[in-house]
Amino acid sequence: MSDPSAPPIVARVENATKVYRLGGHDVRALDGVSIDFHQGDFVAIMGSSGSGKSTLLNLLGCLDRPTTGRYILAGQDVASMDDETLSRLRGRYLGFIFQSYNLIQQLSVVENIEVPLSYQRPPLPGGRERCLKLAALVGLAGRLDHRPTELSGGQQQRVAIARALVNNPHVILADEPTGNLDTATSHEIMDLLDALNHAGRTIVMVTHEDDIAARARRVIRLRDGRIDTVAENRPRLAHTRVPAAT
Amino acid sequence: MNILQQLRLGFRSLMLHKLRSALAVLGILIGVTAVIWLVAMGEGVSWQAQQQIKDLGATSIIVRSIKPAEGSSRDAGGRFGIAYGLLREDYDRIVANVPTVSRAVPMREISREVRHGERFIDAQLIGCTPDYFTMNRLAIARGRPLSDYDMQGYANVAVLAHKAAQILYPIEDPLGRTVQVGQEFYRVVGIAAERNAAAAIGGSLDARQYDRDVYVPLSTFRARIGDRVFTMRAGSTQLETVELSQITAVVDEMDQVDSSAAVIKGLLDRYHKTVDYAVVVPKELLEQAETMRAMFNVLLVLIAGISLLVGGIGIMNIMLATVTERTREIGIRRALGATRSEIVQQFLWETVVLSGTGGLLGVAFGFLCGPTVAALRRGIETLLPEVWAALPPNMKNLEPRLAPWSVIAAFGISVGVGIIFGIYPARRAAAMDPIEALRHE
Ligand SMILES: Nc1ncnc2c1ncn2[C@@H]1O[C@H](COP(=O)(O)OP(=O)(O)OP(=O)(O)O)[C@@H](O)[C@H]1O
Ligand SMILES: [Mg+2]
Numbered sequence: 074m075s076d077p078s079a080p081p082i083v084a085r086v087e088n089a090t091k092v093y094r095l096g097g098h099d100v101r102a103l104d105g106v107s108i109d110f111h112q113g114d115f116v117a118i119m120g121s122s123g124s125g126k127s128t129l130l131n132l133l134g135c136l137d138r139p140t141t142g143r144y145i146l147a148g149q150d151v152a153s154m155d156d157e158t159l160s161r162l163r164g165r166y167l168g169f170i171f172q173s174y175n176l177i178q179q180l181s182v183v184e185n186i187e188v189p190l191s192y193q194r195p196p197l198p199g200g201r202e203r204c205l206k207l208a209a210l211v212g213l214a215g216r217l218d219h220r221p222t223e224l225s226g227g228q229q230q231r232v233a234i235a236r237a238l239v240n241n242p243h244v245i246l247a248d249e250p251t252g253n254l255d256t257a258t259s260h261e262i263m264d265l266l267d268a269l270n271h272a273g274r275t276i277v278m279v280t281h282e283d284d285i286a287a288r289a290r291r292v293i294r295l296r297d298g299r300i301d302t303v304a305e306n307r308p309r310l311a312h313t314r315v316p317a318a319t
Numbered sequence: 320m321n322i323l324q325q326l327r328l329g330f331r332s333l334m335l336h337k338l339r340s341a342l343a344v345l346g347i348l349i350g351v352t353a354v355i356w357l358v359a360m361g362e363g364v365s366w367q368a369q370q371q372i373k374d375l376g377a378t379s380i381i382v383r384s385i386k387p388a389e390g391s392s393r394d395a396g397g398r399f400g401i402a403y404g405l406l407r408e409d410y411d412r413i414v415a416n417v418p419t420v421s422r423a424v425p426m427r428e429i430s431r432e433v434r435h436g437e438r439f440i441d442a443q444l445i446g447c448t449p450d451y452f453t454m455n456r457l458a459i460a461r462g463r464p465l466s467d468y469d470m471q472g473y474a475n476v477a478v479l480a481h482k483a484a485q486i487l488y489p490i491e492d493p494l495g496r497t498v499q500v501g502q503e504f505y506r507v508v509g510i511a512a513e514r515n516a517a518a519a520i521g522g523s524l525d526a527r528q529y530d531r532d533v534y535v536p537l538s539t540f541r542a543r544i545g546d547r548v549f550t551m552r553a554g555s556t557q558l559e560t561v562e563l564s565q566i567t568a569v570v571d572e573m574d575q576v577d578s579s580a581a582v583i584k585g586l587l588d589r590y591h592k593t594v595d596y597a598v599v600v601p602k603e604l605l606e607q608a609e610t611m612r613a614m615f616n617v618l619l620v621l622i623a624g625i626s627l628l629v630g631g632i633g634i635m636n637i638m639l640a641t642v643t644e645r646t647r648e649i650g651i652r653r654a655l656g657a658t659r660s661e662i663v664q665q666f667l668w669e670t671v672v673l674s675g676t677g678g679l680l681g682v683a684f685g686f687l688c689g690p691t692v693a694a695l696r697r698g699i700e701t702l703l704p705e706v707w708a709a710l711p712p713n714m715k716n717l718e719p720r721l722a723p724w725s726v727i728a729a730f731g732i733s734v735g736v737g738i739i740f741g742i743y744p745a746r747r748a749a750a751m752d753p754i755e756a757l758r759h760e
Binding site: 131134136137156157160161163164165169171175176177178179180188189191192193236240 | 324331332334335647648650651652653654655656657658659660661753754757
């Protein structure tokens with residue numbers, strides 16, 4: 074914040090808490106978390122099971138609102154938004170990659186990539202061509218009409234990555250994107266994310282694996298809903314690079 | 320997404336579970352087909368019944384001459400006796416001025432003794448046109464009915480009613496022989512088939528005995544007998560001048576009867592200073608037809624309602640299962656930017672595809688109603704002739720009448736029912752928390 078040469082902040086969490094009321098007592102899944110995400114950042118969130126990683130990612134993904142505190146995305150405070158505005162925000166500014174790929178079974182590769190486009194208001198121009206380009210980018214140009222069940226896990230995750238890019242998001246959120254993949258495939262996926270980050274994409278990723286976390290620029294460790302440590306593997310991109318149009 | 324894409328997506332989502340979707344479609348299909356078929360059958364039966372009522376004279380407006388109260392007639396007690404009743408001009412006026420009247424049949428009748436040698440009968444001598452036979456469904460047993468040619472030629476010919484023929488000619492064949500009415504002789508050209516007396520219907524139509532009728536051409540009646548006749552009444556003879564005893568005006572549809580009768584009345588009122596005629600509509604018959612139609616309508620709506628309700632519940636069932644099963648997909652779409660209302664829309668389009676497909680197929684099968692019934696009838700006729708012979712004629716002749724309203728309603732309601740029964744599952748889908756939905760296995 075103090076560094077004037079730093080790239081702009083795309084997402085900011087301010088003293089956020091998330092409290093679940095379970096039975097009689099409260100579970101503080103997040104307990105006063107503050108963190109900034111700059112454009113071009115590549116952040117890995119780590120921590121033991123139950124430390125609040127997914128809760129934080131859901132918050133960043135506008136799937137949930139903080140109990141107290143603020144979350145500012147694209148200059149707007151999410152805490153006070155209604156369900157419809159949150160949906161529009163997700164569709165417009167965010168890309169999601171899930172551990173279990175989460176492709177829609179009845180749709181082909183290219184149609185899966187297209188899904189976020191159908192929820193854009195106003196619609197983005199150049200729909201189908203964008204999808205074809207992205208399919209080529211993730212190496213699936215030859216499989217456009219295949220169904221998810223006809224693809225390997227790695228291939229499915231590539232489709233998911235292309236889908237996460239199609240709306241040209243400000244931030245890509247990935248919850249254990251390599252959790253279901255073998256080591257070799259995991260690193261292929263990480264190569265892809267790496268390349269995207271180099272092209273200027275902001276990525277926030279939850280992972281359990283150290284070697285995967287090591288490929289991020291920063292690693293945030295959570296413990297009991299608080300930020301324990303923040304480590305910097307590599308400096309973030311030195312200058313503002315506008316993400317390439319793909 | 321445009322409508323086409325929505326429909327395509329709906330279709331493909333349904334293809335995830337082909338059998339289940341097919342069964343839901345079948346449910347609606349049967350509902351729609353049942354509605355169309357049952358309504359067509361009902362309309363057929365209803366039409367038969369209406370036709371029978373029409374045959375009884377429901378579309379006939381009867382205008383009769385009535386002898387007015389003493390002293391108020393057109394030409395009371397003059398040289399020509401009392402003159403009253405319908406005029407030939409009235410007949411022309413009705414034909415020319417009442418377009419709803421498709422046919423008007425004039426008639427003149429008097430009681431006369433009809434003789435053949437020593438034998439005689441107190442007959443109704445009826446001067447009429449050939450139309451009179453068809454209108455009263457008087458079949459000719461032997462010989463021929465009166466013809467236009469008889470009318471034009473003032474032919475001295477007569478058609479005898481069944482009973483009249485029997486009494487006058489107990490042994491010989493009456494055809495070609497002559498009967499005598501007063502000083503005139505008429506050649507018998509035809510004998511009417513036996514005809515049951517028409518029962519009186521309510522207060523509007525008197526019972527009518529057809530058995531002692533002797534029919535002669537109206538033109539001949541006028542030329543030989545004339546308008547001026549002596550009648551015996553209460554022991555004294557009276558001279559009366561009447562041009563026509565009755566005009567029967569037939570309209571095409573029952574709902575034209577009342578308005579046409581009013582027009583006729585208005586028309587005649589202008590030319591008749593005294594009330595020497597009466598316009599009679601078959602009120603009871605019309606009411607009977609109306610009641611029957613209403614009853615059929617209630618029945619048909621009931622059938623349609625039940626059939627489509629059952630189909631609709633089937634759709635709801637399927638959609639609820641679909642929503643539960645596709646919770647994950649709903650979570651994904653919500654994460655990728657879908658609003659609640661977009662999720663509702665997606666699932667509603669799916670139900671529209673289900674019910675629309677069922678509806679369209681149902682309509683297609685609905686159109687097969689006529690051919691199917693015809694084939695069924697032929698099948699029974701050739702394969703089971705005894706069964707066929709035992710069937711009542713109403714059933715043998717039953718023609719299903721495809722009602723356009725039933726096709727439109729059945730299709731419209733099936734889609735409507737689909738939407739109504741799809742709303743609850745769709746809203747349930749949309750109400751889900753996206754995080755929960757994504758976690759769902
Ligand atoms: N919907 C919920 N209702 C109640 N408690 C919840 C809910 N979601 C999360 N929690 C609780 O919040 C805490 C943080 O959960 P979270 O899912 O964020 O952990 P995590 O770090 O992602 O763990 P894992 O590595 O196992 O995925 C846990 O104690 C969990 O039990
Ligand atoms: Mg988690």
